[in-house]
Structure formats: C-alpha cells, structure tokens
Amino acid sequence: xxxxxxxxxxxxxxxxxxxxxxxxxxxxxTNHKDIGTLYLLFSLTMFFIGGLxxxxxxxxxxxxxxxxxxxxxxxxxxxxxxxxxxxxxxxPAFVGFANWQIPMMIGAPDMAFARMNNWSFWLLPxxxxxxxSSFFVPGGAPAAGWTIYAPLSTQMGPGMDLGIFxxxxxxxxxxxxxxxxxxxxxxxxxxxxxxxKMPLFVWTWLITAYxxxxxxxxxxxxxxxxxxxxxxGTNFFNAAGGGDPVMFQHIFWFFGHPExxxxxxxxxxxxxxxxxxFARKPLFGxxxxxxxTSSIAILSFIVWAHHMFTxxxxxxxxxxxxxxTMLIAVPxxxxxxxxxxxxxxxxxxxxxxxxxxxxxxxxxxxxxxxGLVCAITPIDIQIQDTYYVVAHFHYVLxxxxxxxxxxxxxxxxxxxxxxxxxxxxxxxxxxxxxVFFNITFFPMHFLGLAGMPRRIPxxxxxxxxxxxxxxxxxxxxxxxxxxxVAAIVKCARGGEKAPAxxxxxxxxxxxxxxxPAPYHSFVTPPVIK
Amino acid sequence: xxxxxxxxxxxxxxxxxxxxIAGAERYNLQAPQSLIAHEIYDLHTLIFLICCxxxxxxxxxxxxxxxxxxxxxxxxxxxxxxxxxxxxIWTVVPFIILIGMAIPATKTILAMKDTSNPDITIKATGYxxxxxxxxxxxxxxxxxxxxxxxxxxxxxxxxxxKKRAEHANYLLEVDNPVVVPVGKKIRVIITANDVIxxxxxxxxxxKQDAIPGFVRDTWFRADKVGIYRGQCAExxxxxxxxxxxxxxxxxxxxxxQWIAEQKKKTAANAAASGTMDGKAVYEKYCVACHGTGVxxxxxxxxxxxxxxxxxQGQEVLYTHALKGFKAMPxxxxxxxxxxxxxxxxxDYLSAAGK
Numbered sequence: 090x091x092x093x094x095x096x097x098x099x100x101x102x103x104x105x106x107x108x109x110x111x112x113x114x115x116x117x118x119t120n121h122k123d124i125g126t127l128y129l130l131f132s133l134t135m136f137f138i139g140g141l142x143x144x145x146x147x148x149x150x151x152x153x154x155x156x157x158x159x160x161x162x163x164x165x166x167x168x169x170x171x172x173x174x175x176x177x178x179x180x181p182a183f184v185g186f187a188n189w190q191i192p193m194m195i196g197a198p199d200m201a202f203a204r205m206n207n208w209s210f211w212l213l214p215x216x217x218x219x220x221x222s223s224f225f226v227p228g229g230a231p232a233a234g235w236t237i238y239a240p241l242s243t244q245m246g247p248g249m250d251l252g253i254f255x256x257x258x259x260x261x262x263x264x265x266x267x268x269x270x271x272x273x274x275x276x277x278x279x280x281x282x283x284x285x286k287m288p289l290f291v292w293t294w295l296i297t298a299y300x301x302x303x304x305x306x307x308x309x310x311x312x313x314x315x316x317x318x319x320x321x322g323t324n325f326f327n328a329a330g331g332g333d334p335v336m337f338q339h340i341f342w343f344f345g346h347p348e349x350x351x352x353x354x355x356x357x358x359x360x361x362x363x364x365x366x367f368a369r370k371p372l373f374g375x376x377x378x379x380x381x382t383s384s385i386a387i388l389s390f391i392v393w394a395h396h397m398f399t400x401x402x403x404x405x406x407x408x409x410x411x412x413x414t415m416l417i418a419v420p421x422x423x424x425x426x427x428x429x430x431x432x433x434x435x436x437x438x439x440x441x442x443x444x445x446x447x448x449x450x451x452x453x454x455x456x457x458x459x460g461l462v463c464a465i466t467p468i469d470i471q472i473q474d475t476y477y478v479v480a481h482f483h484y485v486l487x488x489x490x491x492x493x494x495x496x497x498x499x500x501x502x503x504x505x506x507x508x509x510x511x512x513x514x515x516x517x518x519x520x521x522x523x524v525f526f527n528i529t530f531f532p533m534h535f536l537g538l539a540g541m542p543r544r545i546p547x548x549x550x551x552x553x554x555x556x557x558x559x560x561x562x563x564x565x566x567x568x569x570x571x572x573x574v575a576a577i578v579k580c581a582r583g584g585e586k587a588p589a590x591x592x593x594x595x596x597x598x599x600x601x602x603x604x605p606a607p608y609h610s611f612v613t614p615p616v617i618k
Numbered sequence: 619x620x621x622x623x624x625x626x627x628x629x630x631x632x633x634x635x636x637x638x639i640a641g642a643e644r645y646n647l648q649a650p651q652s653l654i655a656h657e658i659y660d661l662h663t664l665i666f667l668i669c670c671x672x673x674x675x676x677x678x679x680x681x682x683x684x685x686x687x688x689x690x691x692x693x694x695x696x697x698x699x700x701x702x703x704x705x706x707i708w709t710v711v712p713f714i715i716l717i718g719m720a721i722p723a724t725k726t727i728l729a730m731k732d733t734s735n736p737d738i739t740i741k742a743t744g745y746x747x748x749x750x751x752x753x754x755x756x757x758x759x760x761x762x763x764x765x766x767x768x769x770x771x772x773x774x775x776x777x778x779x780k781k782r783a784e785h786a787n788y789l790l791e792v793d794n795p796v797v798v799p800v801g802k803k804i805r806v807i808i809t810a811n812d813v814i815x816x817x818x819x820x821x822x823x824x825k826q827d828a829i830p831g832f833v834r835d836t837w838f839r840a841d842k843v844g845i846y847r848g849q850c851a852e853x854x855x856x857x858x859x860x861x862x863x864x865x866x867x868x869x870x871x872x873x874x875q876w877i878a879e880q881k882k883k884t885a886a887n888a889a890a891s892g893t894m895d896g897k898a899v900y901e902k903y904c905v906a907c908h909g910t911g912v913x914x915x916x917x918x919x920x921x922x923x924x925x926x927x928x929x930q931g932q933e934v935l936y937t938h939a940l941k942g943f944k945a946m947p948x949x950x951x952x953x954x955x956x957x958x959x960x961x962x963x964x965d966y967l968s969a970a971g972k
Contacts (some may be wrong), residue, residue: 104872105834155772155780161856161912220868228913234853241813241855245852246914251695277904330875335829368687399816399851400827401834403810404731408724415716426708429680436695437688447684451677458669463667465719467726468827471647519667526820535645540820542851545859546897547771549790550783551644561912570957594695608835 114365116211119203120608121188126505127210127500128185133216133574135177140567142170145292147529147563150556155547163546164232165224165248171235172252175352176259177217177251179486182494184209184266184357187294189505191270193599193606194288196279196615201272202265212258223248234544236345239337243318250319253312260305267298267305273299277596281617285379288597289372292379293358296386300347300354303390308344311337335400342393350389353485354382355423356493360446362597363496364428367443368435369594373427374570381420381427388417407466414464416597419458420563425454440592441515445496448523449489456484459534474544477537481529488523495522503587510580514572521569528562532610622643648820651846651867657726664730665719672715677679679750720920730823736805738798744808744815744828744850746951751796754807758880759888762958789849795864798840799873806829816852819865827852827868840867842953847926856912896966903952908967913945916971924971932968939964 108114118124147164158166188206192199200206223230228246231237242249253548274295280288287295314325315337324330326337365372371380394402394410402410428450437443459481463469494517502510527570532555537543541552548556560611590600635893643649650656678967687693748763766789770781782788798804808817810828822838840846848863868876900918901906907915916923927935938961943949949960 152769152779154774154778156774160859164853164856164858209669232856238814238853241853244813244855244913244947246945313707328839330828334831356719369689369697370697373699373700376700376703391727393621399825400829401836404727407727407731411723411727412720415720417710418716422712423705423709425942428702429683431675431699432680432683433687433698434683434693435687436693437684438690439688447680454676461669461719462662462665463839465723467654467662467723467730467823468662468665470730471662471820471823473825474853525918538647539644540905542818542849544853545849547789547859550788577950586831 091137098316115495117207119199119207121192121200121203121206122505122606122608124200124206124210125185125187125189128181128188128213131210131213131217132178132182133577135181137570138221139173139178140570142166142173144567146170147560149546149547150486151560152555152557153550158546160546160566161232162229164234165230165573167222167544168231168234168237169220170232171319172220173217174257174486175235175333175348176256176386177220178211178489179352179494180259180263183297183352183468183490184263184292184356184493186290186359186497186501187266190501190599191273191291191294191461192277193504193610195274195277195282195406195610196293196598196614196617197273197277198609198614200269201277202269203267206269209262212262212265216255216262219251219258223251223255226251236338237312237333237596238341239315239318240248240334242315243326250316253491254318256312258307260309262438263301264305267301270294270298270584271302279611279614279617285376285618288358289361289375289378290355290358293354293361297351298383300351300386300389302515304344304347304351307340308348311340311344314340338400342396343390345396346393347389347483348385349485352387352490354386356381356449356490359493360428360449362595363446363500364431365441366500366592367446367597368432370431370435370438371431374423375435377423378427381423382483384420385417386584388413388420389562391447392417395464395466395469398466399473411464411466415461418461418464420455424582425450425457431493438593439508440499440501441512443518443521445492445499448497448519451524452488452523452526453485456481456489459484474536474542476533476539476541476543479543480533480537485531487530488526490524495519498573498577500592502577503591503600504599504602504604504606506581507587508580508584509587509591510576511584516577518572518576521572522566525562525565525569527561529566530562532556532558532562533593552559554576580611628818634857650823651821651841651844652823653841654726654730654838655781655821657722657729657825661726663784668715668719675711682929689933697888699962699972706938708791733805733835735803736837737802739805739807739810740796740798742796742817742828744810744817744854745859745953746812746855747861749792749815749817749850749861749863750811753795753877753880754880756877758877758884760865760880760884762792762793762794762796764789764862765793765963766860787847790861790862790864792862795845797866797873797876799870800840800843800867802870803837803839805835807833807835809954810949813854814852815850815854815861815865817848818844818851819848819863821846821848822865825851829869840865841899882893894955894959896959896962896964899955899963900966901950903955904967905964907946908951915946919970920965921971924968928946928968932964935968936961 109117140399226247228248230248231245231252233245274291298538317323318325324332326332326334328334361372363379392410394413395414398407412570463481499510499515536555537550541548567612587604590605598615641771647659647662650659663799704965721891739751739754746963748761750752751760752759786958787949808826808828809829815828816825818894822836824836827832850861852859906913907913909916916927940949
C-alpha cells in the first residue's frame with residue numbers, strides 16, 4: 090500500500106482548499122468527513138431527545154397508577170421514542186460511519202455524489218424539527234406506536250401528518266444516501282481492491298444500502314396511503330370503504346423487517362472490524378461472513394408476516410413465515426461462531442472498542458435467542474405485543490446496534506480527532522452501560538411472559554417490582570450515556586496525540602493515513618496488492 | 619475487570635435459567651389452563667432449554683477464550699483462518715436443531731387453527747375502549763368495561779398508592795365478565811368496531827387481533843373452573859391499557875342459569891336503548907372527547923369552537939356524526955344507537971354551542 094505518497098499529495102491539496110469557515114463550512118460542505126461528523130452529531134442529539142422520552146415512559150411506569158402523564162400523552166411518548174430512535178438516532182449514526190469510513194477504507198478521495206451527500210444530510214434537521222414539533226400541535230404528537238398501524242393512525246390529529254412528512258423526508262434522505270454509498274463502493278475502490286478484498290464494514294454497508302433502496306419507497310407508499318385515507322377520501326385501510334386494515338401491516342412490515350436488518354448489518358460490519366483488530370488475528374471466515382450477511386438480507390424479504398401472527402392468517406401462512414424466520418438463525422449463528430473463532434487463540438486486549446464488541450456479542454446473542462423464541466408461532470401468540478417483545482428488540486437494537494455504534498466510535502475516534510480518547514471514561518461508560526442495560530431490560534422478559542402488554546401507561550399490581558427495577562435501570566443507563574458525551578468532547582478538545590495506527594492489529598486502509606485524517610485523503614488512490 | 623464481568627454474567631444467567639427448571643410462576647408464562655396453553659408452555663420450555671444449552675456452549679467457549687487468549691496472559695496470536703469443514707458443521711448443526719424445534723411447533727399451530735365443532739360460539743367485538751360480547755346461539759349480548767374506578771387510577775396521593783395495592787385485581791376487573799362452561803369447546807369470533815384491538819387471555823393461550831370489518835376466530839377449552847384475566851393486546855388509542863378481558867369458567871348448570879338471566883336482561887336493554895335522549899347519549903359516549911376537547915373535538919358549550927361548525931348547517935353535522943369525521947368514529951362510537959338517536963344527540967350538542 091503506497092500510503093506515504095498519498096499523504097504528501099493530500100497535504101499539498103489541503104493548502105489550496107478554499108472552503109468557507111465557521112457555520113457556512115458545515116452548511117455548504119461536500120466533504121465526506123464533515124458530512125460524516127454532521128450525521129454523527131445529529132444522531133447523538135436525537136439519541137438524547139429519544140432518551141428523554143424514554144425517561145418519561147419509565148417514570149410513569151415506575152409504579153402503578155397514573156402519576157405524571159395522561160394516557161394519550163404516554164402513547165405519544167412511546168411512539169415518538171420509537172420513531173426518533175429508529176429514524177433519528179440509529180440510522181443516521183450508521184450513515185455517519187459510512188461517510189467517514191467507506192471512502193477511507195476503499196481508498197477513495199470522497200463519496201461519489203458529493204453535493205447530493207450534503208443534501209441528504211441537510212434534509213434531516215428539517216425532518217427532525219417537523220417530527221419533534223408535532224408535540225406542540227393540537228392533539229399532540231403521533232400516538233399510534235412507531236408502527237403507526239391504520240386505522241388508529243387515521244384517527245390522529247395533525248401531529249400524525251407532521252410525522253408522515255418527517256418520515257417522507259427522512260426516507261428521501263436515506264435513499265439518496267444509499268445510492269451514494271452503492272455508487273461509491275462499486276466505482277471508487279482503489280486499484281486492486283476487488284469486492285472480496287473489501288473490509289467487512291464496507292460489505293455490510295453495500296448490502297444495507299441495497300436494502301434501503303428496496304424498502305424505503307415501500308414505507309413511503311404505506312404512509313402516503315395513510316395520508317390520503319386521512320385527508321383525501323381514499324379507503325385503503327378502511328374496511329367500510331372496501332379497504333383492509335391488515336394490508337397496512339403487510340406493507341409496513343415488508344419495509345419494517347428489512348429495516349431491522351438495516352439497523353443491524355452495519356453493526357455486524359463494525360464488530361467484524363473491531364474483533365480481528367483486538368484479537369490480532371484475521372477474521373476467521375471472511376467469505377462466509379459475506380455470504381451470511383447476504384443470506385440475512387435476502388431472507389429479510391420473506392419473513393415480514395412474523396410480526397403479524399396474531400392477525401389471524403391461515404395455518405399455511407403461519408407455517409411459512411415461521412420456517413422462514415427460523416432459517417435466519419442459521420446465517421446469524423454463522424456470524425457469531427465466526428467472531429468467536431476469530432477470538433479463539435488470538436492475543437486479545439480489551440480497550441473500550443473491544444469491550445463494547447464483546448458486550449455486543451454476549452447481549453446481542455441473547456436478543457437472538459429471544460428472537461428464535463418469538464419466531465415459534467404458538468409461543469409468539471402468547472408474547473406478541475407484550476414486554477417480552479420490548480425486551481427482545483431492545484436487546485438487539487440497544488445491545489446490538491447501539492453498542493456497535495459505541496464500539497465503532499471509540500475505535501475510530503483517534504482517526505477522526507487525532508487524539509486518543511480517555512480509556513478510563515470509555516471503560517466506565519462500557520461497564521455502566523452493560524450493567525444498567527441488563528437491569529433495565531432483563532426483567533422485561535419476565536413481565537412479558539407473565540402477561541404485561543406493551544404500550545400501556547398503567548399496569549396490574551403483580552407487575553410492580555419488575556417495572557420498578559426496569560425504571561431504576563433506565564435512569565442509570567441514561568445517565569451513563571453522559572460519560573459517552575464527556576469522552577467524545579474530551580477527545581475532540583485534546584489529549585494524547587494519536588499515531589497513524591493506534592491499534593496493533595488494525596490493518597485496513599484508513600490506518601495508513603495520519604491521525605487526524607487529512608481533510609482530503611487518497612486524492613491519488615493507493616494500490617492494493 | 620474481566621472476571622468481574624463473567625461473574626456478573628453468570629449472576630444474570632442463573633435467574634434466567636430458573637423459570638424453565640423450577641417453573642416459578644412469576645418468571646414464566648402464566649399457569650396454562652387449556653390444552654393449547656399447555657402445549658405453548660411446554661414448547662417454550664423446550665426451546666428455552668435448547669437456547670440455554672447453546673448459550674452455555676458458545677459463550678463458555680468465548681469466556682474461556684477471553685480468559686486464556688489474552689495478550690496480558692502472554693498468549694501469542696495464531697494466524698489460522700478459513701476452514702470449510704468447520705463452516706459446514708456450524709451451518710448444518712443449527713439447521714438440524716431448528717428442524718427439531720419446528721416439528722412440535724407445527725403440530726401446535728395446526729391444533730390452534732382447528733376451530734371446527736364448537737359447543738358454544740361467542741362473538742367478541744373490540745370498541746374504543748371496551749369489549750362487546752354476543753352469544754350467537756342464545757341471543758345474549760352485553761358490553762364489558764373496566765370496573766376499576768378512574769379515581770383510583772389517577773389518585774396521586776400516598777394513600778392512592780396504598781389503595782391501589784390493596785385493590786384486588788386492579789385494572790384486571792370488568793363489570794360483566796364472559797361466562798363459559800368448563801370443559802366445553804368455545805369458539806370465539808373476533809372483530810372490532812373502530813380500530814384494531816386484540817382479545818387475549820394468557821391462561822388459555824388465546825390471542826387474536828380484532829380487526830374492523832373482518833372476522834377472525836380462535837378457540838379454547840377451559841380445564842378448570844375459575845376466573846381468568848387478560849387484556850387488550852393491540853394499541854388502540856388512549857384507553858388501550860384500560861380494557862381488560864375477564865372470563866369466568868363455571869359448571870354447566872351455573873352456566874345455564876346465567877344464560878337464562880342474561881336473556882331477560884338483554885331483552886330489557888333492547889327496549890331501553892330506543893328511549894335514550896340526546897343528553898343521555900352525550901353523557902354515555904360523546905363526553906370522552908367532547909367533554910375534554912381531545913383530538914380537536916369541540917367541547918360541549920364552547921361557543922367559539924362551535925360557531926364555524928354550526929355555520930356548515932345541521933345536515934352536514936348529522937352526516938359527520940353518522941359517518942364519522944376526522945378523529946371521530948362513525949356515530950361517535952355509539953354504534954348500537956339508531957340514526958334518529960344520533961341526530962337528537964347532535965341537536966343537543968349544537969343547542970349548547972349556540
């Protein structure tokens with residue numbers, strides 16, 4: 090890899106760049122690193138807004154009775170917590186990683202469509218403002234759950250319209266971002282970097298981007314139909330007019346299930362970079378990881394109705410979707426076994442990125458097991474729409490996606506800022522997060538099994554103690570995230586100077602660049618042998 | 619640090635293992651009271667134990683590796699990777715385990731779907747926010763609403779918390795429970811009037827979405843006499859948490875007695891509903907929104923809010939009330955009222971708004 094040559098060139102170019110400074114730098118930027126930073130900061134902001142709503146939910150559920158909120162506001166809290174975390178926090182965070190890392194990992198100077206990249210980011214803040222401002226319109230924010238099932242969603246006030254517009258805009262942003270990522274990966278790899286030589290993070294994002302392009306228009310269709318049912322006299326989901334409420338669920342989940350993998354595949358990618366780096370050993374089965382990721386993506390299109398077992402589909406439908414869903418355990422298992430085989434007989438150290446990656450493995454896999462339990466139709470009939478499902482998807486989304494985001498952040502912070510982060514802060518963040526995460530969500534399995542429905546503002550007495558434990562855990566988990574902000578701020582402002590490659594076992598292209606990575610990198614592509 | 623982590627994890631694992639082994643009620647599915655619920659319970663135990671076994675093997679390996687293969691312990695990294703045999707083994711073995719899980723699950727699914735030859739058929743209808751029941755062969759109909767007083771739910775004082783704790787079946791009690799005979803096959807036909815609800819009684823292993831405009835069915839046969847409680851399981855609006863389901867399983871003779879009483883009551887109710895005036899309908903149905911002004915509903919007597927509406931003319935208001943408008947369901951949710959009674963109610967509201 091001819092890295093030294095590239096640096097000189099990049100540096101020279103930097104001196105001649107006349108980009109605006111101050112605020113206009115960020116508004117007009119077409120630089121993938123700036124846009125990556127914008128995405129990550131946006132995501133962090135939304136993460137805290139969504140977290141605040143979660144505090145509201147857990148405060149109300151701390152004890153029986155209605156303490157703080159009216160039931161309708163409680164429903165707004167759960168709905169908006171879900172929408173903000175999914176569309177505002179997790180998805181943009183991964184796009185931020187893609188922006189920063191993909192060009193550097195494939196030896197490209199920038200993203201393929203640099204101006205469109207600016208546009209796809211700057212669509213997000215107005216969408217977020219629309220979404221959050223729905224709290225302040227008459228009738229309040231959307232309160233039909235993040236799944237906005239019709240016909241409940243056709244009953245809501247104007248807040249629902251704001252939510253629908255926000256989702257449309259975010260969807261457009263995602264589609265543009267994905268087209269950009271696919272084009273960049275397929276056309277701008279350094280000479281010699283064949284597809285099967287790409288880092289796994291790039292692979293997982295390539296597949297994710299295809300999933301996004303395939304399903305975001307489906308979501309747009311579903312919510313547009315809700316919009317026209319609400320205002321223009323159509324009856325897509327109104328049985329009295331010849332429509333079908335269950336059709337909404339089919340369309341929504343045809344988007345929704347691939348969406349779940351959109352939020353986890355890039356996480357798999359990050360973990361697949363981190364574990365080999367800290368085990369100082371190559372990934373055990375690179376090719377099988379690529380195939381497993383592709384299988385998961387393909388299977389994700391034929392399992393959607395497992396979210397709908399209780400709608401009352403025919404036995405043949407239940408059987409098909411149960412078998413297809415169970416099949417997903419196979420490629421997911423392959424991935425977990427591969428990560429463990431990578432750790433096996435390595436020479437491991439446990440800096441913060443590795444801690445989060447190991448935490449991810451443990452806790453995400455528990456979410457995988459409960460996912461298998463939910464896949465079994467008869468069991469799902471009992472636990473669908475209970476706290477068991479709430480526990481399940483927080484195990485995969487918080488301990489899965491979010492922990493991978495943390496892991497990736499600590500892993501690449503030295504490259505982004507040029508400083509080492511504080512290990513003390515990072516480790517404290519990890520231990521507090523994993524302990525409080527389990528205190529929050531583990532008892533929810535028991536609640537769900539014992540019969541507590543989700544999305545209720547008040548509950549029967551037998552659910553009291555586990556709810557109290559979960560609420561205490563949630564407070565701890567939320568406060569622990571302040572350490573994350575502290576670690577990032579401290580690292581951005583200064584600290585020990587980071588070398589080009591602070592990690593002994595990391596061997597992808599970005600580590601051949603100096604830290605912080607120059608504003609323009611790989612202007613001349615490196616040659617991969 | 620690492621050993622602490624392992625200790626913590628084992629500590630989390632032990633309570634996780636308990637339910638399958640000890641069957642401790644509060645950590646597990648509710649005690650099953652029907653054949654299907656038993657099958658679901660056993661299926662869950664089976665899959666839970668298989669998952670635990672896999673968990674122990676896989677993460678035992680990982681934990682061993684974390685302890686032994688660390689740089690701090692002086693371990694040098696091996697550089698092996700790619701092994702097709704291993705890859706095939708860890709693809710095929712899980713596949714076989716999955717088949718082992720799928721076989722009993724398939725049997726249960728087919729049994730759950732067999733709603734043929736019921737002894738009694740009951741239609742359950744989800745409303746915002748209560749359940750309506752029709753015993754199709756006996757002509758018995760009634761509504762079933764939450765019996766826990768609202769004041770108790772919203773009481774924020776310390777005594778409120780105490781009273782709730784002492785209140786038996788808080789939020790899980792209704793005014794009129796469903797009554798069924800023990801040991802008989804009960805088919806429940808389920809639909810909804812406004813939005814999607816779900817009829818769920820965990821002890822019977824029954825959960826079925828109630829979908830407006832569509833009819834679905836499910837069945838159960840209760841093993842034992844007793845009172846079984848469930849809740850609406852699909853978010854259906856603001857009072858979603860407050861529409862429980864209570865099924866009272868009784869001996870056949872008691873059931874026959876109960877049916878006879880209900881027939882009399884139903885006849886009396888049918889006679890009475892024709893005589894309700896606008897005010898009475900408002901107080902029973904409309905007040906939920908028009909009394910509080912939620913979802914953009916104009917409040918009773920709020921002249922400013924009513925003025926633009928009254929301008930549209932009484933006929934428009936009648937149509938809106940009968941067919942539903944914006945957030946308001948058809949007939950404002952009072953589906954069993956005649957059109958004439960609804961119009962009288964509109965007159966009552968508009969008179970107050972003038």
